[in-house]
Amino acid sequence: MLARRIIPCLDVRDGQVVKGVRFRDHRVVGDILDLAIRYRDEGADELVFYDITASPDGRTVDRQWISKVARVLDIPFCVAGGIRSTRDAEQVLSAGAEKISINSPALENPSLIDELAKRFGSQCVVVGIDSDTTPDGYRVRQYTGDEARSRDSGRLTIDWLREAQNRGAGEVVLNCMASDGVRSGYDLDQLRSLRETCRVPMVASGGAGATQHFIDVFMLARVDAALAASVFHSGTLQIMQLKATLRDAGIEVRP
Amino acid sequence: MTIGRSVVMIDSGGANLASVGYAFERLGVEVTITHDATQILAAERVLLPGVGNAASIMARLNEYELVPVIRSLTCPVLGICLGMQLLFDWSAEGGTVGLGIIPGKVESLSAARELPVPHMGWNSIRVRHVDPLLQGLGADDWFYFVHGYVAPLSLRHTLGSTIYGQEFPSVVRQSNFWGVQFHPERSGKSGARLLANFLKLSPCV
Numbered sequence: 001m002l003a004r005r006i007i008p009c010l011d012v013r014d015g016q017v018v019k020g021v022r023f024r025d026h027r028v029v030g031d032i033l034d035l036a037i038r039y040r041d042e043g044a045d046e047l048v049f050y051d052i053t054a055s056p057d058g059r060t061v062d063r064q065w066i067s068k069v070a071r072v073l074d075i076p077f078c079v080a081g082g083i084r085s086t087r088d089a090e091q092v093l094s095a096g097a098e099k100i101s102i103n104s105p106a107l108e109n110p111s112l113i114d115e116l117a118k119r120f121g122s123q124c125v126v127v128g129i130d131s132d133t134t135p136d137g138y139r140v141r142q143y144t145g146d147e148a149r150s151r152d153s154g155r156l157t158i159d160w161l162r163e164a165q166n167r168g169a170g171e172v173v174l175n176c177m178a179s180d181g182v183r184s185g186y187d188l189d190q191l192r193s194l195r196e197t198c199r200v201p202m203v204a205s206g207g208a209g210a211t212q213h214f215i216d217v218f219m220l221a222r223v224d225a226a227l228a229a230s231v232f233h234s235g236t237l238q239i240m241q242l243k244a245t246l247r248d249a250g251i252e253v254r255p
Numbered sequence: 256m257t258i259g260r261s262v263v264m265i266d267s268g269g270a271n272l273a274s275v276g277y278a279f280e281r282l283g284v285e286v287t288i289t290h291d292a293t294q295i296l297a298a299e300r301v302l303l304p305g306v307g308n309a310a311s312i313m314a315r316l317n318e319y320e321l322v323p324v325i326r327s328l329t330c331p332v333l334g335i336c337l338g339m340q341l342l343f344d345w346s347a348e349g350g351t352v353g354l355g356i357i358p359g360k361v362e363s364l365s366a367a368r369e370l371p372v373p374h375m376g377w378n379s380i381r382v383r384h385v386d387p388l389l390q391g392l393g394a395d396d397w398f399y400f401v402h403g404y405v406a407p408l409s410l411r412h413t414l415g416s417t418i419y420g421q422e423f424p425s426v427v428r429q430s431n432f433w434g435v436q437f438h439p440e441r442s443g444k445s446g447a448r449l450l451a452n453f454l455k456l457s458p459c460v
């Protein structure tokens with residue numbers, strides 16, 4: 001049976017892994033390669049590396065570390081940040097990443113999703129969605145890596161999710177901004193409602209703080225994978241123990 | 256036992272060539288990536304990776320006139336993911352003819368079930384036939400899958416199967432041609448074991 005995945009997310013800036021609270025106040029938490037190996041050894045199913053500054057600055061991610069990670073790591077990993085063209089994507093994938101994740105550039109130019117899916121196959125095209133909870137419902141925010149530029153994209157999350165998968169996204173990471181970084185649990189209501197629409201694998205992001213949050217998100221929101229950062233970086237949760245508890249709760253995980 | 260060191264990976268144009276190469280590098284084996292028929296024919300072992308679209312990869316193999324070359328190989332050949340699907344007669348992905356080494360048609364996984372497609376993540380295999388490629392591997396081993404199409408099951412060619420909504424072949428074989436639906440290069444220790452087994456297969460099957 002297909003196992004539910006636990007995915008640590010490593011926010012990368014200037015070759016270091018950083019983490020902020022609610023997308024702000026970033027501080028260094030460690031070296032990319034050290035953390036990648038640590039999480040692999042602890043039982044991570046996959047890793048996401050996200051260059052949080054790349055997209056707003058118009059920069060592209062530094063490719064050097066990607067092939068270093070690919071040489072060492074024997075589990076899949078995804079690279080996000082600054083991928084604006086098939087050429088950018090090709091560089092990241094040929095350096096050894098399994099998947100590329102696009103967010104703001106896809107909102108600027110939705111046909112980028114079609115182009116990437118056609119060229120590389122849907123299986124490596126992940127669309128990241130930063131979804132905000134507003135009085136008008138769940139709405140997509142753009143340029144969330146830069147507080148000054150961060151703005152409403154003019155789209156409802158459900159519409160964008162539908163469009164992204166119709167254009168060829170092979171996986172969707174739904175980052176619920178209201179719960180991100182505060183460790184009070186995944187946004188189960190939002191994830192559950194969007195799961196109904198999502199036909200591709202769906203990854204929950206934002207809010208993990210305790211083991212029960214993972215049990216809830218798999219049992220109640222039926223997501224395929226759960227992504228988290230600070231809860232792992234801080235050592236609050238250890239992946240091996242987390243997985244043992246999930247298994248006891250009847251959730252299929254890879255030992 | 257001598258382990259054949261000459262491993263050639265067919266440049267199928269897919270995006271996972273680097274990660275397959277790195278996986279063999281971790282086992283201490285250098286892999287040559289090429290679409291040159293002479294080099295492929297001289298290899299002790301051949302890898303056929305594939306990521307992307309069946310029709311576009313077949314078009315590329317045809318462009319380099321590699322279809323008869325691959326079909327004529329007598330050394331151990333390992334098709335990975337789409338590379339495994341191409342071993343079959345035909346694929347519904349782009350409606351393309353395959354290499355025709357294993358009979359049957361590759362069909363879309365999305366046909367019916369209420370499950371997300373692609374099948375993405377870690378899954379296990381049930382060994383149906385004992386085979387040197389699967390030595391030391393069993394129900395406790397997990398492999399990383401990413402695919403939206405599946406090959407047909409058969410008593411003769413299916414060495415291992417996996418369940419995702421339906422049961423499908425995850426390890427296949429026809430004489431010297433093996434294929435795996437998952438990505439051994441990204442399947443941790445279990446994947447490394449399978450690749451090490453591939454390196455130990457007798458060069459003349």
